[in-house]
Amino acid sequence: MRREESHPVNNEHNLFTSLYPTLSQQLPREPMEWRRSYGRAPKMIHLESNFVQFKEELLPKEGNKALLTFPFLHIYWTECCDTEVYKTAVKDDITKWQNVLKAHSSVDWLIVVVESDAKKKNKTNILPRTSIVDKIRNDFCNKQSDRCVVLSDPLKDSSRSQESWNAFLTKLRTLLLMSFTKNLGKFEDDMRTLREKRTEPGWSFCEYFMVQEELAFVFEMLQQFEDALVQYDELDALFSQYVVNFGAGGKFNMFCSKSWAVLCVLRVNSSKRFCCVLSRKLILSVHLQVSVPPGALDCWVFLSCLEVLQRIEGCCDRAQIDANVSHTVGLWSYATEKLKSLGYLCGLVSEKGPNSEDLNRTVDLLAGLGAERPETANASQSPYKKLKEALSSVEAFEKHYLDLSHATIEMYTNIGRIRSAKLVGKDLAEFYMRKKGPQKAEVYLQGALKTYLAEGWALLVTHTRKQLAECQKQLGQIENYLQTSSLLAGDNHLTEEERKRFCREILDFTNQQAENQGQKVLLPMHSFAQLKTLHFDPPNAVVHVGGKLSIELTLLSQMPIPVQVDQVAIHVHFSIEKNSYRKTAEWLTKHKTSNGVITFPSEIAGLPLSRNNLPALELSEMYERSPSDNSLNTAGIICKNAHMLLRRQESSSSLDVPSGLTLEDGAHVLKCSNLTLEPGDNKITFNIQAKEPGTYTLRQLCTSVGKVQFVLLHIYPIVQYDVYSQEPQLKVEPMTESLLAGIPQKVKFTVTTGHYTMKSGDTLQLSNADAMPILYHPESKAVIYSNTREKISESSLRIQSSEKITSISLPVAPAYHVIEFELEVMYLPSATESAVEKENITNKENHRKNKEKQKQDNCMATVDQKVTIDCPWSIYSTIIALTFCIPFNAKHSLLSAGKRKYVQVCVQNLSELCFQLSDYSLKNSAECTDLQLVPLNPADQQVVFSKQSIFFVWELKWTKELPLSLQCLFSVSFCPATSEEQSFTLKPFTYEFQVENFFTLYHVKTEIFPPLDAEYCKTGSLCSLEVSITRLVELSEVDRDEALTESDGYCTTKLMYEVVDNSSNWAVCGKSSGVISMPVAPRAIHKVHMEVMPLFAGYLPFPDVRLFKYLPHHSAHSMQLDADSWIENDNLSVDKNVDEQADSSSIRSRGSLHSTASGEHKGLPMPRLQPFSPGQVFNSSTGMQILVIPSKDDHVLEVNVT
């Protein structure tokens, strides 16, 4: 920090001169803590002093307020080391000095005694050096020993001298600061006292100003800018108050104010802060309500500004000025503003030039300026000269004003203060407008308007537009003018009157244009009116060819008065999209838009364009699942159109006014003429007669008023309506999910008329099929709907049936309507059923296949029934296939009881309905008279419920020989259990089947005996199993096969038996199967014995015994005997097993015949096994059980917990 110090030095000037460089250099080096009064925070400052030789007249007089030249510390320098000299000269000198100081009541002083070794050496009679210092202290420093310091060898570079320097400097600083603080405090106190007197008469603000200004300056010199600013602020406040207090009293003279400003200017240094302070002060200082001639103040401000600027330019280099432009530009703009107002005042801006009154005023003003200050009088350029020149003539004013304005604009632009630049530009535009230079003004107005629009300042936009409108009017830019006018007419920031005025401007123009055929003027619609909603009728905006469509627009007129509109037109784009499902009649009539109303986003006037243009956020949920276990990892919201929203806003393009307004030329224009648009909402209805099929897109909306057309270039969101044409169509659908065969069911006929108009006499001709008669109810009705499913009418249906053709006369219906009616149809399954069944009864392999098939799909068999229909609109027949499901599935089985035979038929109901079955019968189709089928069925009628089965049994009785096969036909009548009345006869459900080889040939009986000594079978103990096979009949046709051997008129056949226990109850010991020779004679019995072991206790079912025909291989025919012996072996082995202990390895609970056979006859051709037909073998032991008791000595206790 710097501190300038006036500092008188007494005599011995040479000594001081030698010390001065070191002193002035060293003093400011160390900072000192400056403690402040009034609780202000202490600061560290660097002291810097100015040393001046002592002169009495330099001492300040009482009341002198000059702080800058104030002597803060008086120092007396001496290098006296001789007592004599001291006594004779120095002491007196000091005394005299002290007296002078006392007289001026200055108490800040210091005596410095400089010692030097050189001098000591020269003088022989050296007194101890302390003595001189002591003497001085004694004589002068009464109790103030610190007022005298010693400086030893100051010019030498020794540590001692350094030390003494340091001590001295510290002392000097302390004292200086002490004095400074004290004096400054006093100064401030004085200043405050002075300030308190401000209400007294005769108080001069100027005087006070000087004082505080000096204080501020001192602070500034100390680089205590904050303190300096505080002083200036206080001064400002006081000044304002002063001015307010004195009101319009003329006590403040302009010269004073001016001189003050100049004073400030004089002190301008390059400090940025100061510039700031200054410009502020300047501006603030001017808000005086002083009674000066109008303009005088402006003159003064203008001059001051320019002077300040000139000063700054004078004392700073280019770079500094550029750096501080942001601080000085305010002054420039201020000066410009003032010059402008002066110009307006003095009539220099008007078109005609100043009148005499203006001239008088100018003369007064110039006179008021007084004479130019002498220091600038000779300069070629000065603010004074500039002002004088500017006021002297219109041309000069223009030049100066333009110079200033352009300079200001440029400066503002350079530092990026665009808004300020635009504002100055607008002033300039105003000026140009006054000077009748609208073409120059337009640029500035457009520039400003663009900025205001971009930032959405509605009021500024309105104001600027108003100016622009005037400008464009003068320029004769008709289109632009009308556009601006329309914008203004719809601007609610203007008053009703103004809006009406602009609206009339447009209307006047349109009227005037109408007379002389001029070019049409296209203007954007949005300023004139806004499209709010659009309403389609029919709401789905789909209409058939020739149909009627109405579009109702809601147009919000922005105009303040009703406007007569010649025509409102919608330009429509037409496109044909063929081969697109979305354009078919079905799709179009089915899909629906939201109640046919399209709402257009309203433009919020006033918001900046950038904001308006942003698309709406499109958010959607987002779930992220982990690929491994499909668990939810993340859930969130994503913005789908982030790329749109985050896109960099193009600053330039968005502001462009849509320039290329062009109307699309198209053949399709919807028109509505001669309307009056009232202010506010207007509804306009367009009626359309649909012609060509296709998609119509509403593109542009155009409102014509005279020759002016207001055009909405793009109708967005996209609005379309569709026109379709449709071929007539017939559709036949069942009313239920599926049609069941056999019962009458409703089928819906839908006739879509399309472009065909149903005339009276138009009929549908159905070719009759025997299997599917059409049942006719006289009360059945046809209903006519419109294409949009609105019921139009109902009429009864007339149906005429002939043998081959059923003709349905259709009701009269217009085009694009739908006729619906229902008919009952019934499918009679029998005819095709037999066909289906024929497959079933082919051969056995097929039989198996069929079984599988039935298992696979336990659903109903279906039959397609085709109907050929002739429609009136077409020469071709329509073939419609109806699928019927057969509700029943029948199975048969043959049951035997010894020789007696029974036939069982199982009827399964697959449908969802309940049926009542009656009149069931089983007939032998082959006409065997000796065969009787005796029904064993309970009642006449039975109900079979949905998904359930019912069984029927017949006993087969015969008298003579039995046929090899039996052809049977099962038939049962059925009707839905619910329908009570049976107005129609249903054909019965039939099932045809065949049974073959059903005579019982063998009777198999199995017996198990407990061991001889035991009463019951025991677990773990062997029991004997006896299988007795009895031949029941003589040799018959059935037996004629390879297994039969004849020798000596003695027929035998080979059988294979097998004992299998599938439930693991028994362990069969030894061979479980074998081949036996069976004599073909009634009552022939073959017994087989084997041993079985029960594995569990309880009532165990007998193991199964199976019998097969054993057909030896052809080549092995000769080995007949071998086979016999083998059988005997088998027997033997079984016997052996009885004798010997049961070998665990030979115990087989479940032997596989095939593996045994292959194992024992390796390499031999395999004999064949043929199963008997069901019924040929009767097993009388089936289902028998034997009690097995647990053995007592069971090692293993088995506990079954169930």
Next chain:
Amino acid sequence: MAVCIAVIAKENYPLYIRSVPTENELKFHYTVHTSLDVVDEKISAMGKALVDQRELYLGLLYPTEDYKVYGYVTNSKVKFVMVVDSSNTALRDNEIRSMFRKLHNSYTDIMCNPFYNPGDRIQSRAFDTMVNSMMMQVC
């Protein structure tokens, strides 16, 4: 006290602007709009400072002949601009600061309103009342 109070969105369009009815509204609009230059300048100068140390109060933006214009910027770059009559010497920095703080609190309340769509013009009776109270003291 204040003669004009404005709330300006981040994008520099006015969210709220209100001036004493006796004066020319348009003039204040121009003043406030021009002051945005200085606000922008100050904000960009401040941008280098650490966020948490940032001073929201921008101080005196610029003086005009009759008015002083003060600025304040929230952390979301919403600007408050207050125009004060120059002759009103009672208003010192501290008073202006506290007025801005009040304004900021009130603005925060508006933002907390779930029915207020940020970026829309402020239409709130509470805010009006608060602004009125700041301007009332003029008379």
